[in-house]
Amino acid sequence: MADFRKEIEKRRTFAIISHPDAGKTTLTEKFLLYGGAINLAGSVKGKATARHAVSDWMEIEKERGISVTSSVLQFNYGGYCINILDTPGHQDFSEDTYRTLMAADSAVMVIDGSKGVEAQTRKLFKVCVMRHIPIFTFINKMDRDANDTFDLLDEIEKELGIATCPVNWPIGSGKNFKGVYDRNTKKVMLFSDTLKGTKEGEEKDFDINDPALTTEIGQEYRDKLDEEIELLDGASAEFDMDLVSRGELSPVFFGSALTNFGVETFLKHFLSMTTSPLPRNSDKGLIDPFGSDFSAFVFKIQANMNKNHRDRIAFMRICSGKFEAGMEVKHIQGGKAIRLSQPQQLMAQERKIIEEAYAGDIIGVFDPGIFSIGDTLTTAKDNFEFEGIPTFAPEHFARVRQVDTMKRKQFVKGVMQIAQEGAIQIFQEYQGGMEEIIVGVVGVLQFDVLKYRLENEYNVEIRLEKLPYEHIRWIENKDIDMDKLTGTSDMKKIRDLKGNPLLLFVNAWSVGMTLDRNDGLVLSEFGKN
Numbered sequence: 001m002a003d004f005r006k007e008i009e010k011r012r013t014f015a016i017i018s019h020p021d022a023g024k025t026t027l028t029e030k031f032l033l034y035g036g037a038i039n040l041a042g043s044v045k046g047k048a049t050a051r052h053a054v055s056d057w058m059e060i061e062k063e064r065g066i067s068v069t070s071s072v073l074q075f076n077y078g079g080y081c082i083n084i085l086d087t088p089g090h091q092d093f094s095e096d097t098y099r100t101l102m103a104a105d106s107a108v109m110v111i112d113g114s115k116g117v118e119a120q121t122r123k124l125f126k127v128c129v130m131r132h133i134p135i136f137t138f139i140n141k142m143d144r145d146a147n148d149t150f151d152l153l154d155e156i157e158k159e160l161g162i163a164t165c166p167v168n169w170p171i172g173s174g175k176n177f178k179g180v181y182d183r184n185t186k187k188v189m190l191f192s193d194t195l196k197g198t199k200e201g202e203e204k205d206f207d208i209n210d211p212a213l214t215t216e217i218g219q220e221y222r223d224k225l226d227e228e229i230e231l232l233d234g235a236s237a238e239f240d241m242d243l244v245s246r247g248e249l250s251p252v253f254f255g256s257a258l259t260n261f262g263v264e265t266f267l268k269h270f271l272s273m274t275t276s277p278l279p280r281n282s283d284k285g286l287i288d289p290f291g292s293d294f295s296a297f298v299f300k301i302q303a304n305m306n307k308n309h310r311d312r313i314a315f316m317r318i319c320s321g322k323f324e325a326g327m328e329v330k331h332i333q334g335g336k337a338i339r340l341s342q343p344q345q346l347m348a349q350e351r352k353i354i355e356e357a358y359a360g361d362i363i364g365v366f367d368p369g370i371f372s373i374g375d376t377l378t379t380a381k382d383n384f385e386f387e388g389i390p391t392f393a394p395e396h397f398a399r400v401r402q403v404d405t406m407k408r409k410q411f412v413k414g415v416m417q418i419a420q421e422g423a424i425q426i427f428q429e430y431q432g433g434m435e436e437i438i439v440g441v442v443g444v445l446q447f448d449v450l451k452y453r454l455e456n457e458y459n460v461e462i463r464l465e466k467l468p469y470e471h472i473r474w475i476e477n478k479d480i481d482m483d484k485l486t487g488t489s490d491m492k493k494i495r496d497l498k499g500n501p502l503l504l505f506v507n508a509w510s511v512g513m514t515l516d517r518n519d520g521l522v523l524s525e526f527g528k529n
């Protein structure tokens with residue numbers, strides 16, 4: 001029993017969010033290096049697969065039989081068992097990227113010091129805020145010319161609406177990057193790029209009052225540092241662990257993932273500030289991760305692109321108890337007992353069969369087509385359901401028609417099934433039927449996936465006509481009279497398959513206008529399932 005508790009206590013499950021190219025992969029590689037999971041940094045994912053074109057992507061899917069985008073990395077470091085959830089970017093960006101965040105207990109936000117807050121970070125950040133999970137900021141690429149440090153923090157606070165508290169402070173950047181000052185220990189760690197890709201390397205620490213520090217960094221940087229520390233102590237938010245836990249204050253670190261500078265310090269602080277798996281909300285109250293019953297929820301379903309392996313993998317986050325291979329669990333939504341066979345864990349793209357797993361871990365199980373996103377599985381006697389996973393706002397829309405109208409049945413079946421897996425969202429004209437449907441996706445690549453899969457799996461050819469809408473809003477008011485609702489000329493009324501009304505807009509300005517014109521109207525960027 002003591003072991004069981006310890007296993008759960010040592011788990012840390014987090015996602016790394018960033019805009020493409022900020023250094024997420026590089027930082028992950030360096031984390032793994034400390035954990036000894038790989039011998040040399042550089043093998044998390046080949047660049048070739050990370051930056052593939054659409055056509056390559058299909059081939060990769062086919063060859064591997066599983067999406068290259070779905071990885072969870074598990075490794076041990078400093079007595080912790082760490083699960084890193086990858087949030088794919090580039091062309092792979094999809095609703096799954098958002099859903100992955102539902103499985104994390106905290107997030108690391110990587111920002112490129114010369115670029116500041118970028119689009120994808122902004123989007124993913126919103127989901128973290130909705131969940132009130134702690135967000136830790138790593139400002140990367142300090143070995144390159146970075147923006148002014150105060151400006152960077154200001155930008156995070158203004159753009160993302162979260163207070164920041166620098167744990168360390170950079171001295172210069174680019175060619176003049178001298179190191180970082182740790183505000184807790186009052187020590188300066190001098191920058192050296194000899195650590196590149198290796199675990200061991202020389203790190204030189206100087207006490208802030210050591211005269212030798214001035215000799216090392218030069219008078220000019222010394223004076224600037226003193227000035228900035230004074231400013232910082234007066235201006236920045238006080239460190240408050242409660243605010244961090246609620247996701248209202250982000251501890252900020254500076255470093256350079258490529259040269260492996262500041263990475264281990266960051267990892268250590270991060271691990272000590274985050275918690276073991278958190279309780280999860282259900283319709284019967286909070287579910288304690290240390291409870292003896294196994295429970296999990298499905299946050300992602302991965303269809304196999306390989307025709308020879310038509311299976312699907314359901315990824316679930318274990319929320320309580322211990323998982324053992326072959327165990328029988330209740331699938332609440334399906335109302336049946338099922339045996340979880342072939343449980344898998346993904347290690348840097350490799351599938352690995354596992355025997356046991358604990359609360360906090362992510363496992364993938366074979367899905368014969370019975371699971372939906374958000375489903376609950378448990379061994380508890382009393383049934384309960386975990387809080388549903390929201391539907392995230394698609395940003396691309398297309399009208400979909402089948403080329404051969406005789407294949408109506410296959411078309412509807414295929415589209416419905418792909419929507420059930422959560423790869424696309426389907427809508428109808430507000431007054432129309434199923435003869436024409438509107439498909440919404442978070443990442444444009446999903447359109448290609450839809451076309452490819454309908455042709456290959458359902459033998460249905462489709463035509464996609466892209467629509468100009470970029471913003472969708474769910475209507476929170478239950479009693480709204482849709483006929484009386486007045487919007488802008490570019491607004492379109494649609495409904496989902498359950499009949500709920502929604503609004504589409506070409507631009508954000510129209511969303512605001514529509515809110516202004518309809519007193520009491522409440523719109524949401526997240527749909528409830």
Ligand code: G4P
Pocket residue numbers: 018019020021022023024025026027047140141142143144255256257258259
């Ligand atoms: P991503 O996963 O967030 O998309 O970013 P990734 O780690 O792939 O990094 C993007 C590029 O930025 C890579 O260069 C990487 O080497 C570089 N990079 C990451 N961290 C740092 C850093 O701290 N300092 C500097 N100077 N560069 C950094 P690339 O040329 O696109 O790829 P590669 O050919 O070097 O692998």
